[in-house]
Amino acid sequence: MKTKRGERLAAIAPFLWLGVFFLFPFALVLKLSFSDQALAMPPYAPQIDWSAGLAGIRAFMSALDLETYARLKSDDLYLVAYLSSLRFAAIGTLLCLLVGYPIALGMARCAPNTRNILLLAVILPFWTSFLIRVYAWIAILKPEGLLNMGLEAIGLPGLSVLNTQAAVYVGLIYCYLPFMVLPIYAVLEKQDHSLLEAAADLGSPPWKSFWQVTVPLSLPGVTAGALLCFIPMVGEFVVPDLLGGVQTLMIGKTIWTEFFANRDWPSASAVAVVLLLTLVIPIVLYQRQQAKALEAGR
């Protein structure tokens, strides 16, 4: 009996976590997005008048509206920011995959002892603060930074990378690479080596075996890595803010500007809600389709 109750509790725990730390804050943000900006403390209206009882709540409910969302639609800035964010995230994820897959493959093909050292090397940067690591890139990429010093030393003209899109991509790849490498590595490391021998035995040269055996069998890892990179990249704020300069438009920066510069909490919330929906809906659809495909295979 006791263990059964324990099991039930364990099953509830993730939902409890989700409820307290995701759904409740999300409900607050959602409510906020239906409010209006106000010169008050806190800077939005309406507020619930608890003293009026049920009538107060009713009055509050009737004051909520979709005005902020209408504004999102009318102002091109938001759409451009969303698209730009999605583009940054998509290209960033693709670059992470291109850089990360060979790293993961190399690690998985190493001797077990070397593997652990390499694994540590991939995780090691996490031991320093994220912010410090991004700042370090400023020192590298700025006009009189390490990169240009190096180029100058070998007689090449300097580059102005900082405050460009290129710098944002460098930062994104740098920050998210481990999230791509680790899931792919986990899948590749488990792969049965005799499958490659079987492929070779059946007449497939090594490069073909890679595409016919290694890649298809590593797709679950690639999907996991891509989601782990893409989702946070869309909402990324620090990297574009520090490395991308003023002209880089990303939704994370837009939310920050609305909240702190414009003090327009309802608009910022609406932007956040739309962002969440644009991310969640495709992922849910994808997982449904995956489950169906699995079902069909049986």
Place this chain on the structure above:
Amino acid sequence: MNAKGGKTARQRLNIGAVRSKFSPWNDPSAEPLVRFEGVVKRFDDHVAVDGVSLAIYPGEFFALLGPSGCGKTTLMRLLAGFETPDEGRITLAGQDLAGQPPHRRPVNMMFQSYALFPHLSVAQNIAFGLKQENLPKGEIEARVQQMLKLVKLEPLARRKPHQLSGGQKQRVALARSLAKQPKMLLLDEPLGALDKKLREETQFELMDIQQELNTTFLMVTHDQEEAMVLADRIAVMRDGKIAQLGRPEELYETPADRYVAEFLGDVNLFEAKVASLSHPMAGIVIPETTQPLQVWDDDAPAAGSTVWLAVRPEKLRISLDPPPKGAVNVLAGEIWDIGYTGDWTNYVVELEGGKLIRAARANASRVVERPIGWDDKVWVSFDPDAGVVLTR
């Protein structure tokens, strides 16, 4: 008995049952399909294959037999191209295989783990090798159907490997390795993962398929029964070398040394001395009896040499009555243990002096007049041609 001696003994004694007249290895004009010539393979400081020379003929079912670590799998992987020999050479149909990567060799392998591609269906697995050759789609389809029919898996063509039983996976692996019609099929412990009943069924199917396709099969196994049932010839391997090579019945009835005698089936070994030689009989003295034993063996070494006498349990007669006067090769003892397996009863007999030997008797009738029981006094005897004198 050395290898040359074994040959003469064979001619004289008409060893064992002859299953077929297929024996290209005795035909000097026959051209072997595969030739290993002084092949050596080292891993670090361990010599896995130590100077193996071997010829396998077209249409043959050849088995490499030995305990794990004897080098049999390495020898097969050398032929498949997954390992490269440190010394010697391997030729296939007269062509040196050195430098040819596995994907260019006209041999296919059935892996011990089956190594089926988990993301491909049964039909796609079988088609994999054909696709690499860029054959037309219709031809691939036809060949896949043919293979599915051969291994009786037509209804399961669209299943994925994880939806198959062990026996079905084994068939898919076999069909996949046969689909390209290789010059030679390599089988790595092909029946190792199956249970006993299925293994016996599959053995005969494998023989049928081999006969039907007339492909040369090279099998690696540690199971002596499997090798004996399936193979035309067996090479027993030990520490990277071939201990003995021959037909199953030759290996069983005229083993070259104690290692082969003990590896194939059960055997009673006596430390012995040659007392006298009077063609074709050798007089052998063992400590368990004062009476010299008579063994039909031309090739026994000179009188006074230390040898081993090997007698198989099923070639020993066991009796509750003392033998008539003048009978040869009689040992007195007491029943120590009885193992009843249904078709056979295995007796362990303690000889005078304490040595335990095994005698087996086929249970040819259901009713036994005087059953042999524990602690009964018995006499064990064997014919002169039942014993084998071993010098190693």
